[in-house]
Amino acid sequence: MSEQGQAPENPQQQGREPVFLLPGDVTAVLGLLVAIHLASTLVLNQAGQMQLVFWFAFQPLRIIAGLDDLSLAVPLIWTPFSHALLHAGWEHLLVNAAWFAIFATPVSRRYGAGPMLAIFFVSAAAGAALFAATTLYSGAYLIGASGGVAGLTGAAMRFIFQPVIVAQHPETGERVVLGRRLASFGELWRDKRASMFILIWVVLNAAVPLLPLVTGMDMSVAWQAHLGGFFAGILMVGLFERKAG
Template sequence: MEGVAQPLVIRSRQGAWWDLLPIYSLYQLVFNLTGLALILWLWGSFAFSQPILLGAVLLAWVQQYRLRPALLDISRAQADRLAALLDAQGRYARSDHDGRWRATGKQGWEPWPHQHIEFLPRPDGVTVAAPHNILHRLWDDLALLEERGLAAVAQQRKSEADLAAPQLPWTVHGPTALIGAMCVAAWLVHLPEGMSRWGVSGLALAQGRYATILLHMFAHGGLMHLWLNMVLLSMFGGTLVARLGLVPQSWLRFLALFLCSGVMGAALYLLAHPAGTVPMIGASGALYGVIGLVVRLPAEGDALQPLRSRRMLRIYWSLIKDNLFLIVLLGVMFLGSGSKVGLAWEAHLGGFLFGLLVGPFFLPSTAERAAPRS
């Protein structure tokens, strides 16, 4: 059987330097110019919002950079297996008009050519053209097809799509709604003077303020900080709660994982800064614990993702890059405002390691997973 163990080589379709400019189609150019005009108007009209606007521009650029057109060379046999998987999982549909694969149920993306999956024949195989982030997923699919076969991989991808779909029962969003409401309420109450008193640090513990070990998870330094964490919470929270069993056990497991991850994030931060005076605030450490467990979640009935698998190694590298970007983002946002802010990467790492290594113990037992759901 033909293997896919060769190094992952995903290359740019338009050139590495061109990729830095998110202009991949006429439609996107018009969209970006309109957004830029709106931001420039807000910049001149509302000076207080400038750090937020800078953050929004950087986040939009990163999202579009992830979607940049890219190419991946594979064999004809691999292309046939990949096409069969795309057909079987139903997330993409092949057009009879031009042969391209398009995401089903997203007709709004039709005019954006760089959002399509296209199989381009070449003398010694096939070149797959698609957005960069989708090509990484397709590469994973090729490896899984070799290991498990078409039926198993199609079922796994369908299970993942069902979990990510918006038709999750409303009950799975209870814990995230509770945490989000507490964070927003705390920020609004402390809006005039800020929330540094809730921050955890060596100095705070030396002063006997041990409550900051828990309070720091619900404190945020500004609207952008709060918004980013709440977006992460909404992205991963419901998906994880749905895998933690029945209500109310799933709620309790999620809340326990969130709090324990936040405490472990604070512990690593304090270990790195035992005599520090700078308070650390934010739910990021706890959220990284949630992410640490989510990335190890298997498809129903499968084993946990191995810690040293190729997929996990890619996730580790992606998290490193994300944290480096956050450092740049925070620096740009607050450079002109004179504020001093840093990224507590130690808390991110501590929470993530807890979710990665200890998080699986929060999953329900096999008997509970098999119990009928109401």
């Protein structure tokens, strides 16, 4: 071992918190979402924005069009995922970014960057699938990170409300925090906080199609993507549990 010592740390620096409390991968995704929206609004003209939507938004009608011309269906290879990187406006982006930061952070810290991104994009695709099932002939298209964010929310529901597990170190006797266990589906339902959150989430999103009947206004909310992504996240998070630290 080298005998060269280090200068003692400044006492004021020892208790200093990091500037960015988000994991690096979460910050990177947020930066990417902002960069894409900046480029689409400040660099592209109206024709360029239309091309961006045409090639990267998810359009269920391509499924039907592809039956006559297979080339029209080719973007369906990537648009179930790429639509999650586009947003209709700054308000749309900021809401999704805030929700992403809240729920991607615990998932990333528990499983790492790869599983967090997998849950995000697979949930976005699941949300796109449910969106397609309900809007196939409408000509509607889907953009926004909300399906993927909903998946991260569902994944987090499996552990954020669970009690912290504390063990005793076999040699030192110290109490060691092991983290929170992943709840089974039965435990998830029996947990009042988790079940209430899930119930409210499902009811609010399922009620979106009824709002025009009550308010007379179309909310333009892709409730299908929210529900599809949410349940995809709940289901698939267990695949990564063996890697939890």
